[in-house]
Amino acid sequence: MAVTINDVAKEAGVSITTVSRVINGNYPVKQETRQRVEEAIKKLNFQPNPIARSLVCRRTNSIGIVVPSITNMYFTEVVDGIEKYARNNSYDIFLNITNGDAKAEINAVNKFIERYVDGIIVVDPQTENMLSGFYDEIVNTVPVVFVNGYHQEIDLSFVISNEENGFKNALKHLNKTGHKNIIFVRGESSYSYDLKENIYRKFIKNIGSREYILTVNAGNSIEVVENTKKSIINISSEIKLGEDFTALIACNDLMATGALNACLELGIKVPDEFSIIGFDNIILSQMTTPKLSTVDQNMKKLGEKSAEMLFNYIESGYEADKVLINTKLILRESCRI
C-alpha cells in the first residue's frame, strides 16, 4: 500500500542503505546520488515508517503523560505546557487519565513502558506509589519526571512548585493588610494540603492569633466548590465572618471560589468586609467577580519545564534534578491591597 524505502531505492537506482543514509544524513553520500534519492523521495512522497524505525532504533519519539484528571483546570494547564513543549520538539504524546487512582497510575506507567515510550511524565503522583518504591525500579527502565506531589527524601526527578514560599507570602500579605484571624480551608488528604496546614499553624502561632481549619469533602471540581460553599455557610452561624474572622486562605482556587460564592450568598462584601486568597491561579480565578487573589503556580511552566527535563534526561541518560519553580502572589480584587 504505502510507499516504502524499497520503492525509493528502485526509483533512484540505489540500495536501500543509501536511501536510509540520505534520510538520516548520518553518513557521507555523493552529492549527485543524494540528489537522485531526494528527488525520488519527493516524487513518491515517501514517509519513513516510524514503526519499523522504532523497532530497530528502540526509540518512539513519544512520551506518556499520566495525570489524575483533565476536567480539573489545574492539570489541564500542566498538560498544555507539556504538549506544547513536546510538539515543538516533535515528540508525540500519549495521555492517560487516572482519576487519582493509585492502581490506575501504575497500570498507566506499565502500559507506557510496554509501548516503548521514550519517557514518562507523572503529574501529581499518588503518594502511595511514591512510598511503595514502585518507581525506584521503573526509572531503571525509562526516564520519568514527576510534577509536584510527595517528594521528601525521594531521589527521583521532580519539578515542583515552591508552594511554601507562595503560601507564606499570601499569609503575610493578609496579616500585613490588617487581618488577624484567618480561616484556613483544605481538602481531605494530600501532601500539599498537609504542607500548607503546617505553614498556616506555625504562622498563626507566630502572630498569636486564632486558628480555624476547615476541611472540605473531596470530589470533582464542581463538588469542591459546592462543598466549600456549604461548609462556609454552615460555620457562619458559629463564627462571625467579617468580625471574628476577616480573611480566608484556601488550598486551591476551587475552594476559594466556593468561599466567594458563600459570601455572595451571605451578603458579606468581598473584599470590603472579608478577604479571600486562593491558590494555583487557575483560569477560574479570573472569571469570578470579584476576581480572585491567588498564588500563581505557573502550571504551564511546570509542564514545559518537566518536558524539558525529561528530554534532557532522555538524551543524556542522566537522571534530572529536583527543580523548584517559584510561585508568585497575585493580588486581584478578592482581598485588601
Add this chain to the structure above:
Amino acid sequence: MAVTINDVAKEAGVSITTVSRVINGNYPVKQETRQRVEEAIKKLNFQPNPIARSLVCRRTNSIGIVVPSITNMYFTEVVDGIEKYARNNSYDIFLNITNGDAKAEINAVNKFIERYVDGIIVVDPQTENMLSGFYDEIVNTVPVVFVNGYHQEIDLSFVISNEENGFKNALKHLNKTGHKNIIFVRGESSYSYDLKENIYRKFIKNIGSREYILTVNAGNSIEVVENTKKSIINISSEIKLGEDFTALIACNDLMATGALNACLELGIKVPDEFSIIGFDNIILSQMTTPKLSTVDQNMKKLGEKSAEMLFNYIESGYEADKVLINTKLILRESCRI
C-alpha cells in the same frame, strides 16, 4: 534487554510460532504444550513487543485526538469522554492540540497517519479544512470521526450535538417566562455561532420583538469572559438592561459568565431584573453565583459516542453515520423559571 518471544520459546522448548499461537489463541495448540508455554511466559514475565506486532499487523491499538484547545472546559470534557471509552477498550490515545489553527490541524492528522494510528477523532474541525476537501482523501487512509463543527452537505462520520433544538428551547423558555427583548451574544466567526444567530433572528422576528446582536472578540477562555463583560458594560449606556432588554442568551457559558459578571458590576440583579442563559453546560456554569442556566451538550457523551463510532468504524471498515446527540435545557438560577 527485554525478554522476547525467542526466550519464551527456548524456555518452553517450542518454536516461536507456537508461542505466538498461544498468545493470540488463534490456532489450535495441544493443551500440554500450551501450559508449558504459559508457564514460561509467566516465569519470564514476557510482554509481546507492540512495535514489532504493529509492524506486521498494521495495527497500533492507538487512536489520535485532534482538539483545538485543552484549557477550554468544553473540549476538556469531550476528551475525557473519549479517553475513558478508549481505555476501556484498551486503546491508547495520542493527543494533539491545534489552538484552532487549520494548518496545525492538518499537520496533526498527517502525523497521526504516519504513526499508523488505527483511527482519528477530530473535535470541532476547522470549517476551512472541511470545505477544502482535505478530509475526503484522508478517510480513504484511516477512519476519522468528527465531533461537531461544520457538517452541512459533508458526507463524513460525525457525532453532532443538536444545538438547534437546545437553543430553540432556551429561547422559548425565555419568551414563555415573559421576556420579549432578548440580547444575543456570539463570537466572531464559527459555524455554530452562525447557526444560532439564524435561529435567534427567526425567533425574534416570529415573536415580533427587537433584535440585539452582540459580537464579542475572540480569545482564550479568560479573554472571552472579560471581553463579554466589557462589551455588556459598554452597551449598558446605550440600552437599558433590565428595562429595554430583560434577558440575554449567549452562544456559550463563557460569554454568559461574562454577562453575569457585568450584571454583578452594574448592580443588576440576576435573575430578578435580568435573565441569562448560556450554552454548553461546562463545569464553570455550576461555579458561578447565581448558577447559570444553560443548554447541556453532554460533552462527555459526545466524546464517548465518537469513540464508540470510531471503534465500530475501525472494526467494520464501514464509515459511520451522522449521529445527533440531544441537548437539554438546564434551568438553574440565572433566569426566571
Add this chain to the structure above:
DNA sequence: ATATAACTGAAAACGTTTTCTAAAGGGGTG
C-alpha cells in the same frame, strides 16, 4: 605505490505474525 578517505551495497538485525510445509495420529475402507 600506498595509506586513507569517501562512497556504496549485501546482509543481518529488530520482535513479531503468518504462510507454507510436514509429521503424527485417528479412523474408515477394502
Add this chain to the structure above:
DNA sequence: CACCCCTTTAGAAAACGTTTTCAGTTATAT
C-alpha cells in the same frame, strides 16, 4: 492388516520496513 485420507499439531522461513554492521570499491592524498 495395509492403505489412504483427514485432522491436529508443530516448526522453518518469509514478511513487515527500517537501521546498522560489515565488507568492498573507488577516488584522493602522501
